[in-house]
Amino acid sequence: xxxxxxxxxxxxxxxxxxxxxxxxxxxxxxxxxxxxxxxxxxxxxxxxxxxxxxxxxxxxxxxxxxxxxxxxxxxxxxxxxxxxxxxxxxxxxxxxxxxxxxxxxxxxxxxxxxxxxxxxxxxxxxxxxxxxxxxxxxxxxxxxxxxxxxxxxxxxxxxxxxxxxxxxxxxxxxxxxxxxxxxxxxxxxxxxxxxxxxxxxxxxxxxxxxxxxxxxxxxxxxxxxxxxxxxxxxxxxxxxxxxxxxxxxxxxxxxxxxxxxxxxxxxxxxxxx
Amino acid sequence: xxxxxxxxxxxxxxxxxxxxxxxxxxxxxxxxxxxxxxxxxxxxxxxxxxxxxxxxxxxxxxxxxxxxxxxxxxxxxxxxxxxxxxxxxxxxxxxxxxxxxxxxxxxxxxxxxxxxxxxxxxxxxxxxxxxxxxxxxxxxxxxxxxxxxxxxxxxxxxxxxxxxxxxxxxxxxxxxxxxxxxxxxxxxxxxxxxxxxxxxxxxxxxxxxxxxxxxxxxxxxxxxxxxxxxxxxxxxxxxxxxxxxxxxxxxxxxxxxxxxxxxxxxxxxxxxxxxxxxxxxxxxxxxxxxxxxxxx
Numbered sequence: 001x002x003x004x005x006x007x008x009x010x011x012x013x014x015x016x017x018x019x020x021x022x023x024x025x026x027x028x029x030x031x032x033x034x035x036x037x038x039x040x041x042x043x044x045x046x047x048x049x050x051x052x053x054x055x056x057x058x059x060x061x062x063x064x065x066x067x068x069x070x071x072x073x074x075x076x077x078x079x080x081x082x083x084x085x086x087x088x089x090x091x092x093x094x095x096x097x098x099x100x101x102x103x104x105x106x107x108x109x110x111x112x113x114x115x116x117x118x119x120x121x122x123x124x125x126x127x128x129x130x131x132x133x134x135x136x137x138x139x140x141x142x143x144x145x146x147x148x149x150x151x152x153x154x155x156x157x158x159x160x161x162x163x164x165x166x167x168x169x170x171x172x173x174x175x176x177x178x179x180x181x182x183x184x185x186x187x188x189x190x191x192x193x194x195x196x197x198x199x200x201x202x203x204x205x206x207x208x209x210x211x212x213x214x215x216x217x218x219x220x221x222x223x224x225x226x227x228x229x230x231x232x233x234x235x236x237x238x239x240x241x242x243x244x245x246x247x248x249x250x251x252x253x254x255x256x257x258x259x260x261x262x263x264x265x266x267x268x269x270x271x272x273x
Numbered sequence: 274x275x276x277x278x279x280x281x282x283x284x285x286x287x288x289x290x291x292x293x294x295x296x297x298x299x300x301x302x303x304x305x306x307x308x309x310x311x312x313x314x315x316x317x318x319x320x321x322x323x324x325x326x327x328x329x330x331x332x333x334x335x336x337x338x339x340x341x342x343x344x345x346x347x348x349x350x351x352x353x354x355x356x357x358x359x360x361x362x363x364x365x366x367x368x369x370x371x372x373x374x375x376x377x378x379x380x381x382x383x384x385x386x387x388x389x390x391x392x393x394x395x396x397x398x399x400x401x402x403x404x405x406x407x408x409x410x411x412x413x414x415x416x417x418x419x420x421x422x423x424x425x426x427x428x429x430x431x432x433x434x435x436x437x438x439x440x441x442x443x444x445x446x447x448x449x450x451x452x453x454x455x456x457x458x459x460x461x462x463x464x465x466x467x468x469x470x471x472x473x474x475x476x477x478x479x480x481x482x483x484x485x486x487x488x489x490x491x492x493x494x495x496x497x498x499x500x501x502x503x504x505x506x507x508x509x510x511x512x513x514x515x516x517x518x519x520x521x522x523x524x525x526x527x528x529x530x531x532x533x534x535x536x537x538x539x540x541x542x543x544x545x546x547x548x549x550x551x552x553x554x555x556x557x558x559x560x561x562x563x564x565x566x567x568x569x
Contacts, residue, residue: 053451055447055450055451074450075447075450075451076450076453076454078451079450079451079452079453080453082451083451084448084451086444086448090468090471090472090475091441091444091445091448091468091472092445092448092449092452092468093468094449094463094464094465094467094468095464104452104464105452105453108452108453108454109453138471152452153452156452156453
């Protein structure tokens with residue numbers, strides 16, 4: 001099966017200051033994968049994912065979305081396939097009501113009126129925004145505003161969702177809700193990429209992790225492989241979730257403890273067995 | 274986005290103008306302001322504009338200046354169009370030619386050209402000052418001459434907010450493009466303006482809280498981290514600024530022969546070409562500006 005995102009020897013050099021942000025990145029992401037992109041600030045995560053939606057173009061190399069080279073395509077053209085949810089919802093939202101906000105994307109794509117209405121209803125149901133429909137997006141709290149930002153992309157029905165720090169600034173309830181929603185998006189067949197520093201999200205929700213350091217992709221593996229790689233974790237100054245660290249520590253003495261644990265539930269299961 | 278960022282902030286450099294104390298530069302700018310509002314003479318205003326351009330080249334800020342001028346000049350061209358048909362001049366007006374439903378007047382053409390030169394002269398000198406001075410140096414220098422601390426701070430913060438808001442606009446524009454925003458007309462820009470204005474208001478509110486929580490507005494003597502000294506050459510430039518401003522202002526007010534509004538006669542062909550050129554120039558610019566803003 002052809003990968004939905006294919007990156008071939010991608011370089012990106014910002015003209016201002018001649019900064020190399022991506023060095024020779026190659027990777028494939030298959031349809032329906034749930035991928036986390038991690039690394040320190042300035043490692044190239046955002047530069048990489050902005051290539052997928054066409055906000056940045058390769059300096060060298062190629063990026064293909066669903067087999068199509070992104071170089072000649074405009075952001076507006078790629079938007080039908082790739083939805084980019086910004087870290088700060090205030091950058092996205094402008095309309096007078098949540099409903100109008102949700103209608104904006106699909107109407108830009110030329111979706112027929114009745115289908116727009118249907119998609120808006122689906123989004124309101126999916127994200128639990130029933131009580132917010134007629135409110136101004138700036139009059140609702142930040143956590144819910146962030147959900148509206150995600151919902152405004154959901155109505156465009158892209159094949160790929162790119163979520164930039166989806167849980168930053170969220171309270172615990174909304175964070176858990178976001179985890180569930182990401183899983184639901186994948187269940188609906190979408191490919192989801194999360195740029196994140198939230199290690200619990202990465203451990204419990206994503207299935208594959210891309211680790212960036214100094215503009216390079218230094219590891220591509222499952223959360224268990226990444227978190228148990230001491231060298232990678234040390235060199236990127238990343239720390240696994242506490243329960244994973246605990247599991248890694250006790251595995252050093254007891255090799256027969258099985259897989260690295262990624263969640264409290266897994267630890268409970270391991271302990272009770 | 275980078276294409277629509279207009280850098281109205283300091284351009285790093287090491288020219289004599291960069292090394293100067295900001296005070297003489299501010300005085301020069303105020304001097305040009307005074308002279309510009311004291312005369313309509315196009316030679317004097319054109320001269321001030323020309324000297325401002327020489328300073329731009331000399332300070333090596335041409336690239337940044339051109340980006341600003343590319344926006345400002347076409348907008349200022351509308352003055353020629355509007356003034357030619359409705360001059361800001363005491364009546365009676367001298368008719369040059371009828372142009373469709375409008376009449377183009379001699380005083381209007383003259384007034385339009387002089388207003389255009391006035392704006393370009395003032396902004397060019399202001400750009401030289403802003404683009405060659407660190408905001409903190411301007412702040413410190415103004416404080417030294419007794420400018421109230423609060424006013425001073427407002428002035429400097431305004432300068433610092435401009436590039437921040439420009440970047441914000443770029444980010445917001447990208448966010449709308451990635452929602453397949455339609456690519457034509459003013460309506461396309463609107464979705465980006467709302468978040469930028471809301472963001473600006475929120476930023477100012479947060480800034481005011483942040484300032485208060487760090488003792489902004491407390492009484493007593495304040496110290497300054499950044500020290501700006503006045504060299505002999507700065508005093509000389511300051512003195513020169515005073516003398517030139519005083520002398521030129523006196524001259525343009527006293528010498529009545531500098532009123533060229535009647536002595537320069539514009540032919541009908543020139544008037545129509547100028548008005549059409551200015552109008553087309555503005556609309557072409559508006560089209561390019563919208564296209565540049567929406568370019569993916």
